[in-house]
Amino acid sequence: MSSQCLSSILTSANLAMYQTDPLEVLPPQLPSINSLQISSLAYSSSMSGQWYRQVSPHCWAAEHVLEWISDHVESTKVDASTLSLALCSMDGPALCQMSREQLVGVFGPQLGLQLHQSLQEHKTKYELHSLSGPELSETCQLLDHFLDNLNYPLLSTIRIGQAEGAMSKRDLDCREDYELTSLSMGPLEDLSDNQSDSELSSSSNSGMFDFSSLSSQESGESDPEFSYPLISKNHIKTENGESRLKRPRGRPPKVSREHSCSIYENHKKKQHAPRGTHLWEFIRDILMHPERNQGLMKWEDRREGVFKFLKSEAVAQMWGQKKKNSSMTYEKLSRAMRYYYKREILERVDGRRLVYKFGKNSNGWKTEEMRTGM
DNA sequence: CTACTTTTTCCTGCTT
DNA sequence: CAAGCAGGAAAAAGTA
Numbered sequence: 001m002s003s004q005c006l007s008s009i010l011t012s013a014n015l016a017m018y019q020t021d022p023l024e025v026l027p028p029q030l031p032s033i034n035s036l037q038i039s040s041l042a043y044s045s046s047m048s049g050q051w052y053r054q055v056s057p058h059c060w061a062a063e064h065v066l067e068w069i070s071d072h073v074e075s076t077k078v079d080a081s082t083l084s085l086a087l088c089s090m091d092g093p094a095l096c097q098m099s100r101e102q103l104v105g106v107f108g109p110q111l112g113l114q115l116h117q118s119l120q121e122h123k124t125k126y127e128l129h130s131l132s133g134p135e136l137s138e139t140c141q142l143l144d145h146f147l148d149n150l151n152y153p154l155l156s157t158i159r160i161g162q163a164e165g166a167m168s169k170r171d172l173d174c175r176e177d178y179e180l181t182s183l184s185m186g187p188l189e190d191l192s193d194n195q196s197d198s199e200l201s202s203s204s205n206s207g208m209f210d211f212s213s214l215s216s217q218e219s220g221e222s223d224p225e226f227s228y229p230l231i232s233k234n235h236i237k238t239e240n241g242e243s244r245l246k247r248p249r250g251r252p253p254k255v256s257r258e259h260s261c262s263i264y265e266n267h268k269k270k271q272h273a274p275r276g277t278h279l280w281e282f283i284r285d286i287l288m289h290p291e292r293n294q295g296l297m298k299w300e301d302r303r304e305g306v307f308k309f310l311k312s313e314a315v316a317q318m319w320g321q322k323k324k325n326s327s328m329t330y331e332k333l334s335r336a337m338r339y340y341y342k343r344e345i346l347e348r349v350d351g352r353r354l355v356y357k358f359g360k361n362s363n364g365w366k367t368e369e370m371r372t373g374m
Numbered sequence: 375c376t377a378c379t380t381t382t383t384c385c386t387g388c389t390t
Numbered sequence: 391c392a393a394g395c396a397g398g399a400a401a402a403a404g405t406a
Contacts, residue, residue, distance in 0.1 A: 278381090331395095332381090332382060335381090335382075335383080336382075339381080341396095353390075
């Protein structure tokens with residue numbers, strides 16, 4: 001029962017984040033991953049939800065590393081069956097110490113190189129100096145909001161990503177297995193019981209992988225405690241014989257957070273989205289404040305209300321932040337935009353990618369001269 | 375509580 | 391080929 005399961009484990013690790021809103025949770029105690037129970041994995045991932053994309057790799061916990069690897073496994077279509085979870089059990093600080101050669105040693109030439117490159121990108125991306133003034137101010141604004149919602153001091157280290165490399169559709173595909181939640185209700189309390197914050201929040205024992213043993217390490221035999229019999233209904237077989245769960249359509253239900261850590265329970269009662277937070281208004285406001293949102297979007301034809309996304313994924317991420325939805329993508333945002341055609345809030349612009357045009361049922365984007373003069 | 379609206383998520387197929 | 395675009399379908403969550 002070997003290492004079959006990196007991908008399925010990763011998959012299940014991602015499960016919970018599909019169902020929860022990470023911005024609302026994030027209790028102070030990240031359960032240590034070394035127990036490697038699926039429940040803890042699912043639990044801690046529920047607090048992340050692509051969280052790793054928004055934080056320097058140095059701040060990643062083991063589950064973020066797993067998530068990151070998972071995304072690359074998906075995108076490179078590498079056969080994950082040769083990887084054992086043990087090889088992936090390290091936290092961000094440990095990961096950051098790995099050389100290119102070590103990564104290649106562990107993950108093979110293809111995946112290893114890609115991981116190395118990605119790691120470098122993530123590292124540089126979160127260096128503060130890479131942000132220009134306006135970006136920084138916008139970032140701070142979002143961050144304020146973000147932290148306000150979290151009320152979570154640890155996250156003061158977060159750098160909001162520019163998200164060029166934001167998630168692809170495939171990135172999200174792993175959050176497949178609904179059924180697992182019920183299978184994975186392990187005793188979370190046991191995991192965190194006697195652990196102090198410092199132990200939990202980083203490195204120490206979760207970065208325990210011994211790199212010296214790499215060379216000989218080969219698939220086949222992974223520690224039994226690393227294998228999870230993942231059974232679930234509704235799987236479909238793929239060509240490769242792997243089974244994959246076909247997800248139901250529609251928006252996934254949010255999971256109630258009754259079990260979440262009480263200290264960090266949100267005191268704010270579910271706030272209603274205030275008016276003026278419709279997507280098209282959000283887009284309009286970005287366009288109306290270019291100084292704060294440099295490079296995200298631009299007017300193609302100011303008079304006609306034609307505009308273009310320059311950093312589509314970054315805008316989607318910001319929209320996601322606003323809606324407290326860390327898995328927002330341009331693909332989903334654009335679907336919502338397309339619904340505006342029918343309502344004539346937007347007009348179609350054919351043949352030009354990432355270009356939209358305000359329609360007659362939109363307002364607030366015209367300048368004074370345009371309204372009066374013309 | 376019901377109906378309705380506005381997304382959000384997923385998907386298949388098509389286009390650039 | 392990847393990234394976008396089109397829309398259908400279905401469900402969540404807010405609003406009336």
